[in-house]
Amino acid sequence: MNWIDESSALLIVDVQNDFLPGGSLAVHEGDQVVPVINTLQGNFKTIIATQDFHPADHGSFAANHPGKNPGDFIELAGLKQILWPVHCVQGSQGADFHPNLNQSHWKKIFQKGKNPQVDSYSGFFDNARRGDTGLGNYLKSIGVRRIFVCGLALDYCVKFTALDAKSLGFDTFLITDATRAVNLQPKDGESAIEEMREAGIRIVTSKNL
Numbered sequence: 162m163n164w165i166d167e168s169s170a171l172l173i174v175d176v177q178n179d180f181l182p183g184g185s186l187a188v189h190e191g192d193q194v195v196p197v198i199n200t201l202q203g204n205f206k207t208i209i210a211t212q213d214f215h216p217a218d219h220g221s222f223a224a225n226h227p228g229k230n231p232g233d234f235i236e237l238a239g240l241k242q243i244l245w246p247v248h249c250v251q252g253s254q255g256a257d258f259h260p261n262l263n264q265s266h267w268k269k270i271f272q273k274g275k276n277p278q279v280d281s282y283s284g285f286f287d288n289a290r291r292g293d294t295g296l297g298n299y300l301k302s303i304g305v306r307r308i309f310v311c312g313l314a315l316d317y318c319v320k321f322t323a324l325d326a327k328s329l330g331f332d333t334f335l336i337t338d339a340t341r342a343v344n345l346q347p348k349d350g351e352s353a354i355e356e357m358r359e360a361g362i363r364i365v366t367s368k369n370l
């Protein structure tokens with residue numbers, strides 16, 4: 162089946178050093194998505210990336226809350242917030258994209274997580290859905306109707322990006338072999354796929370495309 166048409170965009174979520182093996186918030190096998198995504202990019206005219214891009218004082222970092230550790234919960238922007246290790250700090254090497262990820266055909270990069278008061282898993286909106294990165298309007302303005310989501314991590318930023326894409330009316334696909342989960346709990350990745358399927362997102366592999 163040829164799902165990729167003229168209105169399709171590939172959305173590459175947060176393939177950044179801190180989310181890759183050796184990084185501060187490494188996703189197991191996260192680097193294995195890089196060659197898959199590079200191959201996929203050849204099929205798309207429109208390629209967009211998101212970049213987690215936090216100020217050092219970001220409220221999602223355990224280090225900014227005395228006595229707290231990664232994995233603890235606090236309230237942030239009125240929401241229950243899990244605390245993370247310091248990651249993807251603006252200007253740091255950890256915030257850079259994987260050096261082997263081909264960036265030469267990207268139309269635009271949308272940065273998120275810049276407001277220290279709220280976390281931002283989705284590439285479209287912050288977790289409180291108050292801040293908008295402009296990604297949705299941008300995609301609509303260039304005629305995109307179908308979005309293929311890949312990148313890191315499946316159970317956080319990829320899931321929330323795909324759910325927001327679907328909620329904004331885009332025909333949304335998840336490419337399962339081009340993503341990996343954090344799996345704080347062993348089944349988080351599987352649950353994320355189920356939640357996306359129930360929301361009407363189509364679950365495919367790069368070989369189905």
Ligand SMILES: [Zn+2]
Nearest residue numbers: 213215249274
């Ligand atoms: Zn982050």
